[in-house]
Amino acid sequence: MNEAVLTVTDHGGWTELTLNRPDRLNSFNEEMHGALAAALDDAADESCRAVLLTGAGRGFCAGQDLSARANAEGPLDLGSTIEAFYNPLIRRIRGLNKPVICAVNGVAAGAGANIALACDIVLAARSAKFIQAFSKIGLVPDSGGTYFLPRLIGDARARALMLLAEPLAAETAAEWGLIWKVIDDAALMDEARALTARLATQPTQGLALTKAALNASGGNSLNDQLDLERDLQREAGRTPDYREGVKAFMEKRTPNFTGRRS
Template structure:
């Protein structure tokens, strides 16, 4: 039986492919557990300096697989599902001390859309669409949807998308600042892989500190953020990659970063 998640370790980075194409890569418990384990492994692997997340087949991820919930005698506790699976997944992506790139190759709906938005850099095929599908079945956007959307595209657009569940084409998502860019369908994986190959040569420790600063920014006052920047810069300034970057600049050569903090 083929794995619900394909893990391909490349030179300096890891490709993770959601692999339930017959279900538009919707989440069940097996996929949740496999993806969390793969992200934990990437976090612990010093040789992995970037992660690329994508989906197999014609879609990225349709969110929760609802088929297991048909015909239940009583309503499931969706809060427990979120606490057990979705919230830890989003936190894991945001906290990972290296860049997470998402290549959205088709529909990204419900939690699938918001897991994509939790990643650091999102590329989408021009045919892809992002849908906050929750209201269609009487639910609330989860997996960070009510957090990410207002910050990315503003309150008015976030409210309309959450309440109306209208699909947002990839080019519109890029124009609104929801994602980094839309690319031709045939170029998506090539561009995403080239981006990860580049990130694998960069000062990974410093990139992880950038993620920390950006993650804290939305909740911090200016004074608190200035203090955080100071503290993180102190850490960055002690790293071998900073010393290498300065030396390479002075010697007019390309730097060779190790990605390590010490």
């Protein structure tokens, strides 16, 4: 793994991934895509029970690095970039069998904004801004933006943000329900790490199944979702952490969850 573009820190039970191209506002090139994909694949291991994603320097992520395309001749097939890199990234984050927390430490623009929104819990520095910057260069929002935004904040706000490409302040993003919480800049990483460490002590399989239920909810009828809840609850009830949780409840003590499947 290339530490030059992605820093991976093992905190013992959870992993911190830091996009590390601060001179380019952590915009993506193929090298960083590859490093992040590999790190997320590694994080699927049972020994990792939560993931924190953040950015180095003054911004979280400015989306795609456009410098390599500035002098390109003829039309580009941007769909191939989406298919090869961004779509798999969003699917990795949403499908990862544990919580993914995002600490947005500055601007999150274009694909960078939507990658943050793909995470399970988003904390943002008070100075952070979210920008659907695609219309400024004649593009369509990608990386799940047209899926996430209408569901999170409603159609009217999503349309305005995408068509106007105006920055959305972190405090407004929290008020609208786009993100979980705003934190003072100096305290962001301490709180994000504490939250991730806390989640890494919880019943990981139950959290993964909850995530699966939420991922399916948007496309399911009520009857389909009720059936899914039944099936996932059956699976959760067979985990060691369920048994430990009940035992700890009855004994009036703090449970010691292991996160194991069996």
